[in-house]
Amino acid sequence: MYHPLSLYIGLRYTRAKRRNHFISFISGTSMVGITLGIVALIVVLSVMNGFHKEIQQRILSMASHATLTDPYGGMANWPEVLDQVRAHQDVVGAAPFVEVQGMLVNGSQVSGALIRGIVPKEEDEVADLRREMVRGSVDDLVDGGFNIVLGRDLAAFLGVGPGDKVTVVTPQVSATPVGIMPRLKRFTVSGIFAVGMADYDRNAAFIAMHDAAKLLSLGDAVSGVRLKLDDMWEAPRLAREIAYDLGGVYRLVDWTQVHANFFSALAMEKRMMGIILFLIVAVAAFNIVSTLVMVVTDKQSDIAVMRTLGVSPARVMGIFMVQGTAIGLIGTILGMVAGVLLAMNVEPVVGAIEQVFGVHFLDPSIYYISELPSDVHLSDVLSIGGGAFLMSVLATLYPAWRAARTQPAEALRYE
Template identity: 65%
Template structure:
C-alpha cells in the first residue's frame, strides 16, 4: 500500500478529471483568488516599503542619525565631545551646529524659520544638503559675511533669489533708548536648496556657524554635534553606548526618537494595510471550503468504500485536507512568484502605463515623489506566504471533518 495513503489519494483527487466540471471551475477560481490576494499583498507592502525608505532617506538627508547636545544651555567643550564621539567605530561623520528660531522678512512677506548654523566644510559629512543646493554654493557661507541659504519653497514664499537681501528677526532682544527691540540683521541670500521635503524646503535656513552663534549670543559655545553612522538602524544602540561613555553629562538623541511618532504612524499604516488585504486571501479560502464540500458530496461512494476497507476517520480527513492544501499551495506559490516579479518591476510597469494612457499617477507638481518606489523585503514575502497557506489549511478543516463523519451504510444504500 502507498504510504502515506492520505497524500497519495488526496493528490489523485486533485489531478483527476471530475464528472462535475463546476467543481473544477470553483477549484480554479479558488487557486486564482489566493494567487491574486498574495500578489496584491506583496506589491502593496513593497510599494509601502519603498515610500517609507524614500521618506526616511529624505528626512535623514537633513536630520542626523544622532545628536549630542548640552543638558542645559550651550555646548562649550564641543571639540572634546566631537573627538570622543569619533572614537566610536560606527561613527563615520561629525559636524557641529547651532540651531534656533527666527523670522525672515522681505517687504510685506514674512515667514517663521528654523535657523541652522553650520560649518560648510563639515556639513557634507552628516547630511545631503551640500548636494541639494540648486543655486549658489554652500561654500559661499563665509564667517562675518552674513550669507544665508534658503529652502526653495521658503525663497519662493519670500520672493527672493540668490544675491538679494532678507531681514532676519531673532527672539533675542536689544535694549535701546527707545525701549526693548528685537534683534534685526540683514542677510544676503547665498544659495537655494531643495531636498524634496516640505518641512525643510519651507522652514529651514542655513547660516555659517560663527554668524549663527554670534546672532544668538552663544559666544564660543554651540547647540551640539551631529553624527552620521555607518548603519542608521544602529542609532539607538550607538546613542546608548555614547551616553554611558560620556557619563550622562550630555543629552544624546537619535533619529528614531526625534521622529518616533511619524515612523510609528507609517508602521501602523503598513500593518493595517496587510490586515485589510489579507481579507482577499480569506475570501479565496471560502471558495476552497465550498469546493471541498462539493467534492465530499461527489465522493460519498469512494469515502464509503475506503471506510469499509479499513480507513479511519483521520485518514479520510487527511485525504481532503491534502486536496485543499494542494490548491492553496499552488495558488500561494504562483502568487509569491508573480508578486515578486511585479514588485521588482512596478516602476517600469507604471511608467509604461503612464506613457500608453498619457496619465500621471504621481504628478511632480503635486507630490514630492514623482515615481512609484518599490522595496520588496523577503521577510514580508515569506510571512505573506506562510499566513496565506495557514488560512487555506484552516479552510480545509470543516469539509475534511464532514467527510470523516460519512457513514458507509448510508452512502452505499442507493449505489
C-alpha cells in the same frame, strides 16, 4: 507503484472528471484568488517599503543620526567634545551647529523657520546639504558674510531668490533707547536647496555658524554637535554608549527619537494595509471551504465504499485536507513568484501602463518623485506566503471533518 493513500486519492480528486467540471472550476478560481491576493500584498507592501525607504533617506540626508547638546545651555568646549566623539570607532562624522527658531521677513511676507548655523565643510560629514542644492553653493556661508540658504518652498513663499535680502528675527531681544526690541539682521539669500520633504523645504534655513552665534550672543559656544554613525539602525544603542563615554553630562538624542511619531505612523499604515489586503486571501481561502464541501457531497458514495473497505476516518479526513492544501500550496507558490517578479519590476510595468493609456500616476511637482519606488523584503514575502498557506490548510478542516463523519449505510442507502 506505492502511493500514500490519502495523498494519492486527494491529488486525484483535484483533477476534473466529466461530471464535476464545475467543482474543478471553483477549485481553479480559489487557486487564482489566492495567487492574486498574494501578488497584491507583495507588490503593495514592497511599494510601501520603497516609499518608507525614500522618506528615510530624504530625512536622514539632512538630519543627523544623533545630536549631542548641553542641557544647561550653550556648549563652550565643543572643540574638545568634537575630538572625543570623532575618536569613537562607530562615529564616521561630527559637526558643530547653532540652532534657533526665528522668523524670516520679506516685505509683507513673514514665515517661521528653523535656522541652523553650520560650517559647510564639517556639515558635509553629517548631512548631504551640498548635494541637495539647486541654486547657489553652500560654500557661500562664510563667517561675517551674513548669507542664508533657504528651502525651495520657503523661498517661494517669501518671494526671494539668490541675491535678494531677507530679515531674520530671533527670539532674543536687545535693549534700545526706545525700549526692548527683538533682534533683527538682514541676510542675503545665497542659495536654495530642495530635499523633497516639506519639513525642510518649507521650514529650514542655513547660515554660517559664527553668524548664528552672534545672533544668539553665544560667543564662542555652540548649540551642540551633530553625529553620523557607522550603522544608523544601531543609533539608540550607540548614542547611549557615546553619552556614557562622555561622562553622562550631555544630552544625546538619536534620529529614532526625533522622528518617532512619524516612523511609528508609517509602520502602523503598513500593518493596517497588510491586514486589509490579506482579506483578499481570506476570501479565496473561504472558496476552498465551499469547494471541498461540494466535493464531499459529490463523493459521498466513494467515501462510503472506502469506509467499508477499512479506511479510517482520519485517513478520509486526510484525503480532503490534501486536496485543499494542494490548491493553497500551488496558489501560494505562484503568488509568491509572480508577486516578487512584479514588485522587482514595478517601475517599468507602471511606465508601460502610463505610456499606453497616456496617464501619469506620480506628478513630480506634487510628489517630488516620478517613479514608484519598490523595496522587496524577504520577511514580508515569507510571512505573506506562510499566512496564506496556513489559512488554506485551516480552510480544509471543516469539510474534511464532515467527510470523516460520513456513515457508509446512510451514503449507500439509495445507491
